[in-house]
Amino acid sequence: xxxxxxxxxxxxxxxxxxxxxxxxxxxxxxxxxxxxxxxxxxxxxxxxxxxxxxxxxxxxxxxxxxxxxxxxxxxxxxxxxxxxxxxxxxxxxxxxxxxxxxxxxxxxxxxxxxxxxxxxxxxxxxxxxxxxxxxxxxxxxxxxxxxxxxxxxxxxxxxxxxxxxxxxxxxxxxxxxxxxxxxxxxxxxxxxxx
Numbered sequence: 001x002x003x004x005x006x007x008x009x010x011x012x013x014x015x016x017x018x019x020x021x022x023x024x025x026x027x028x029x030x031x032x033x034x035x036x037x038x039x040x041x042x043x044x045x046x047x048x049x050x051x052x053x054x055x056x057x058x059x060x061x062x063x064x065x066x067x068x069x070x071x072x073x074x075x076x077x078x079x080x081x082x083x084x085x086x087x088x089x090x091x092x093x094x095x096x097x098x099x100x101x102x103x104x105x106x107x108x109x110x111x112x113x114x115x116x117x118x119x120x121x122x123x124x125x126x127x128x129x130x131x132x133x134x135x136x137x138x139x140x141x142x143x144x145x146x147x148x149x150x151x152x153x154x155x156x157x158x159x160x161x162x163x164x165x166x167x168x169x170x171x172x173x174x175x176x177x178x179x180x181x182x183x184x185x186x187x188x189x190x191x192x193x194x
Contacts, residue, residue, distance in 0.1 A: 001111060001115065002115065003030070003031075003032055003112075003115040003116065006108070006111050006112055006115050007028065007030070010026050010028055010086060010108055010112070011026055013026055013086070013104075013107070013108070015103055015104070015107060016085075016087060016101050016103055016104065019101060020087060020088075020089065020090060021090045022048070022088070022090070024087045025048055025051065025087060025088070026086035026087055027043045027047055027048070027051060027052070027053055027081075027083075027086055027087070028053075028081065028082050028083075028086050028112075029052065029053050029074075029080055029081045029082075030080035030081070030082055030112070030116060031077040031080065032077075032116075032118070033077035033078055033118060034077065034078060034079065034080030034116050034118060034119055035078040035079075035118050035119060035120045035121070035191050036078060036079050036080065036119070036120070036121050036122075036123065036188060036191055037080045037081075037082060037116065037119045037121070037122045037123070038053075038054075038062070038079070038080065038081045038082075038122075038123045038125060039081075039082060039083060039084065039122055039123065039124055039125060039129040039133065040053075040054075040081070040083045040084070040125040040126055040129060040161065041083055041084050041085065041099065041100045041125070041126045041127075041128040041129060041161070042083050042084060042085040042086075042087065042088060042089050042097065042099075042100040042101075042104075043083060043085075043086070043087065043088045044056055044058070044088060044097055045088055045091065045097075047088065048087070048088035052074065053081035053083070054073070054081065057163075057164055058161065058162045058163045058164075059073070059162075061162035061163075062125070062159075062162040065159070065162065065177075065180075065181045065184055065185075066184055066185060066188045067181075067184070067185035067188055067189065068188060068192075072192070076192060078191060078192055079192075080116070080119075082112055083100065083129075084100040084104065084105050084109075084128045084129055084132060085100030085101050085104035085105065086104055086108070087104070089101060096165065099128065100128055105132055109132070120154070120155075120191060121154065121155070121156075121157060121187060121191065122155060122156050122157070123157050123159055123184075124145075124152075124156050124157065124158045124159065125159050125160075125161055125162070126142065126159075126160065126161040127141070127142040127145070130142065130145045130158045133156055134152065134156065134158070137151070137152070138158075142158075142160060143160075143169070143173065145158045146158045146159060146160055146173075146176065146180070147173075147175075149179075149180055149183075157180070157183075157184060157187075159180070159184075160173075160176065
């Protein structure tokens with residue numbers, strides 16, 4: 001299938017309609033030219049409302065880690081976003097959003113990735129994306145997986161989720177911003193510079 005056909009089918013997908021507390025609104029942003037693919041867990045409420053990925057404080061932090069501004073993030077076809085689930089899964093009354101429904105990845109992940117042959121680097125944002133992409137190579141938890149980031153290069157770069165909820169994690173793990181973000185910024189520069 002062509003990328004255009006897959007994206008059209010994703011936009012029309014209602015596979016999780018009965019499980020969501022709202023009308024599905026798949027959010028994915030990729031083009032044939034995508035070379036950096038960002039795979040998080042699922043859109044949040046603000047992204048569900050805007051229809052654009054990472055239009056929230058998490059996006060601001062992610063773009064800072066990447067060393068780019070919003071205009072570059074949304075304007076360069078080399079940057080794409082395809083989370084493990086494309087629709088906002090709803091908010092858990094105990095706090096945070098529900099996890100991404102596995103049905104979405106089962107339906108769409110393989111055909112979508114097959115239609116993106118130019119991807120050089122995939123940012124695995126959070127434990128769900130890391131577990132799916134890395135399988136047994138993932139660590140016992142997100143911290144272990146991110147700490148072993150060099151083991152997954154050059155294809156994958158595991159990252160913590162850039163949510164404000166991980167601010168404490170970032171304080172406890174200063175090696176992430178000292179080691180991983182400089183590598184990420186340089187790699188993004190290298191890919192985006194003709």
